[in-house]
Amino acid sequence: MDYMTTRAPSSVSAPAPDHSSELARLAGLLADRTRAAFCLALLDGRAWTAGELAAYARVAPSSASEHLTRLTEGGLLVQRRQGRHRYVQLASPRVAELLEVLTAHLEPPAAPPRGLRAVNASAALARGRTCYDHLAGRLGVALTDAMTERGLLDQDGGFALTGTGRTWFADALGTDAAALRAGRRPTARGCLDWTERRQHLAGVAGARLCAELLERAWVRRVGSGRAVRLTTTGAGALRDLLGLEAEALL
Amino acid sequence: MDYMTTRAPSSVSAPAPDHSSELARLAGLLADRTRAAFCLALLDGRAWTAGELAAYARVAPSSASEHLTRLTEGGLLVQRRQGRHRYVQLASPRVAELLEVLTAHLEPPAAPPRGLRAVNASAALARGRTCYDHLAGRLGVALTDAMTERGLLDQDGGFALTGTGRTWFADALGTDAAALRAGRRPTARGCLDWTERRQHLAGVAGARLCAELLERAWVRRVGSGRAVRLTTTGAGALRDLLGLEAEALL
DNA sequence: GCCACGTTTCGGCCGACCCCGAAACGAAAC
């Protein structure tokens, strides 16, 4: 095996032990159409049953079961057994972020939706939806823009909540600064919106905002999917709080 | 959480056309030990020849060639043919970011380096190195910390350059605000350092900082790898500019 | 022109793994 000893970039240290194997293993979890479909579906932040995912991805329940075991043992999903159901969910916001970064590298969607039902569904998703645990779609981007205009967010030098942004979270939403710095998760970060091709607010702040708006019924889930919709009271409240004119999102 | 008790996701639209196939295809590019090793090696930001990578990953040149073709056609690498050499490089900062996010999810390295040469090499890397086009290791983290203490960076509400940070870049480094907002690449973002387990400065600002320090010979590459080292003039200059006490990094 | 050498193409071998259906398991419903 002479090629092993041929003129190598000799001083370039060892090939990072099995860092490469680890990376390959992680990527391999997503390197299958069915498993990728599972993860993208789970990106809505909710827990799905094994059967639901099997039907969604159009594979036999047995295949779905094996895939879920792999994804769980690989650390991407967590599961909870309840009666005769197996519920799975993304393991953490970090996994959601990983999926976001990967999908941001994909080609823009080529095929427009076909059929009336599909058109309606995709229109609802484009208007507003959850992205793991924060808000996305036109609603998410509009909120992010309004916060930026008000000086609550800084998108100019990166992506961060400003000082006034932190006091706004405390005063308007009752989320104080300590709650915004929970664990290692970043307080605020941008998440690329795949319908708007713009950034919207993610991180702890994005999650708190989403939870609070749902709690106050300013935003409501529509259907059983991840689509959400602004309520009329929500529109009024957000106009007061952020100067957001959002009639188009009702 | 009530959303966990769901029914069949019948109305949850189509399984996102072949978004899942696309994701699987992308992940598949990295789902191989050899290709992953190539990409991690290329994360130093430089161009490698096919033969160098083959020797590095300990595979036959023929195998390396096929892998490189796949990675290039998959969009992760770009190549340039020069004489009888084929130089490859990461396709963009976005690819570097993708690799960073993925490696951040890996287990912390289990095996400590063995052998004197390996220990020296890994010590040099831990002290300072390039991470694609910006600085990492203790040097990168120390710079980031100093900038944060001086109020040039905001790591509290996310990760962003402050107003004073932008003027600092203009005054101290001659990089004006326009140059910091080049294209869609974020001005500043955090990049998780895999030796320090802390964030260091990446994005356009991180790249400009690294380029400028190399240009002024405040930092110099050591060996042929990605390790870098602070020079004595550099230590003095950075003490003046940032109050950075960095004798340990010389 | 001829050789050296980095790279590529091709054929063949082999292991990994994705799919399914059949059967078993276990919890809930009756």
Add this chain to the structure above:
DNA sequence: GTTTCGTTTCGGGGTCGGCCGAAACGTGGC
């Protein structure tokens, strides 16, 4: 108890893709 139904395990078939060596290609050096 029996039935129903979601899930899991197992075996088998087929494909995909990794690896290599041998030979061809093409550039640069002599």
